[in-house]
Amino acid sequence: MFNHAGQDQLIDDLLQFQQWHYSLQTSPKVVVLDTRTRRWRSELNRARPSGLLDWEALTEFQQDVMGEDAVIVVSPAPMFGVKLIEAIQSVFTFFGKPLVVDAENWMAHRGAANVLLNIFGHSRTPETFVILSGDVHYSFVYDVRLRHRPERPRIWQITSSGLKNEFPHTLMEWLDRINRWLYAPWSPLNWFTKRRRMRVSPRLPEGRDAGERLWNNAGIGLVELDGTGAPTNIQQLNSRSGGTRFLKPERHGPDDHSH
Numbered sequence: 001m002f003n004h005a006g007q008d009q010l011i012d013d014l015l016q017f018q019q020w021h022y023s024l025q026t027s028p029k030v031v032v033l034d035t036r037t038r039r040w041r042s043e044l045n046r047a048r049p050s051g052l053l054d055w056e057a058l059t060e061f062q063q064d065v066m067g068e069d070a071v072i073v074v075s076p077a078p079m080f081g082v083k084l085i086e087a088i089q090s091v092f093t094f095f096g097k098p099l100v101v102d103a104e105n106w107m108a109h110r111g112a113a114n115v116l117l118n119i120f121g122h123s124r125t126p127e128t129f130v131i132l133s134g135d136v137h138y139s140f141v142y143d144v145r146l147r148h149r150p151e152r153p154r155i156w157q158i159t160s161s162g163l164k165n166e167f168p169h170t171l172m173e174w175l176d177r178i179n180r181w182l183y184a185p186w187s188p189l190n191w192f193t194k195r196r197r198m199r200v201s202p203r204l205p206e207g208r209d210a211g212e213r214l215w216n217n218a219g220i221g222l223v224e225l226d227g228t229g230a231p232t233n234i235q236q237l238n239s240r241s242g243g244t245r246f247l248k249p250e251r252h253g254p255d256d257h258s259h
Contacts, residue, residue, distance in 0.1 A: 021057070028070035028128070028229035033061065035076050051112025052077060052105075058115045062122070070128035070229025078133040079106050079116065080142050080157040080200055082214065084179035117197065120153060121146060128229040129155040132221070137165045138172060139215040139236045141203040141246040150199065156231055157200075160221030163239065172216040180213065203234070203246035215244050 021034035035052035052075075053061065065071045073079075086105050107113045119125060136159060144155035167175075202213040217238040224233040237243040 021060075023064055028072050028130075028225070029065070029068050030072045030074065031061065031064050032074040033057075033076070053112060053116075055111070055115065058112065058119070062119050065119075065126055065129075066122070066124045068126045070130075071126045072130045072132060072229070074132050075106075076133065077105055077135045078157055078159045079131050080144055080155075080198070081105050081107070081136075081159075082140070082175070082179055083183045084175055120155065121149075121197070125153050127152050127154060129153055130223070130225070130229060130231060131155065131157045132223070133157065133159045134162060137161055137167045137216075137218075139205075139217070139219075139221065140213055141234050143201045143203065143249055145199045145201075147197055147199050154230060156234075158221060158223055158231070158234055160236060161216070161218055163220060164218050166218050167216050169216055172214060173210075173212070176212050176214045177210075180211065201249040203249055205236070205244040205246055207244050215246075217241070217243070219243055 018037070020037055022032050024030040024032075033053065034057070038054050038057040039051060041051075041054075065073075086107055106116055120129070138159075139161045140157075140159050142157040144157055145151075146153070166172075205212065205215040208215075215236050217236065217240065219236050219238040222233070222235040222237055223231050226232050234246040235243055236246070
């Protein structure tokens with residue numbers, strides 16, 4: 001006989017559970033973030049996107065990483081995303097339609113964005129951050145540095161597409177191209193974003209046709225690290241072909257985006 005009381009108790013326990021985030025005491029340390037159940041609701045308008053972590057969760061994240069030499073952070077959504085796509089999400093949010101474009105990114109909530117960027121700038125933050133993300137239908141890799149302190153911390157945003165879903169290829173090509181035009185290093189649009197303290201250099205995928213930064217193929221990411229926790233090899237293994245390798249950018253070269 002089906003136990004309704006047991007089912008109700010299980011549902012109540014799941015709703016009250018608060019430990020979907022966790023850390024692994026490996027070397028480097030792995031910190032897995034729960035960006036679904038501990039969100040920072042917008043104080044101005046409940047219809048606007050929430051911060052992916054609230055103040056308490058961000059404080060716990062900071063405590064988890066402080067004092068470590070290197071850390072691997074698993075963040076479902078990229079902490080450093082594609083600016084044009086985030087701008088499009090902001091426009092839809094302004095008109096009250098955030099769900100149309102799935103407007104969930106770290107920079108969508110001012111409070112969460114500022115706290116997150118302050119964590120990277122803290123004096124005791126790890127020297128090496130490797131951020132592993134997905135939750136989008138394309139792949140890209142950024143080398144991220146603080147503008148006023150380029151040697152420390154070293155941050156890599158590594159984002160892999162899903163195993164199945166892809167963007168429409170023509171649309172992705174245009175978004176990639178327009179993003180490069182609008183947010184080039186000399187563009188004033190860079191100074192109207194929350195990441196202007198950062199220098200973000202996109203890595204170039206091998207096999208690109210016209211300078212693309214985004215790789216639009218379903219698959220799985222492969223990352224190899226050295227003894228300091230820094231990535232030595234970053235690949236996207238495609239489900240239909242051999243995939244690509246993301247090449248290290250030239251330092252302060254023409255592809256740098258001053259976020």
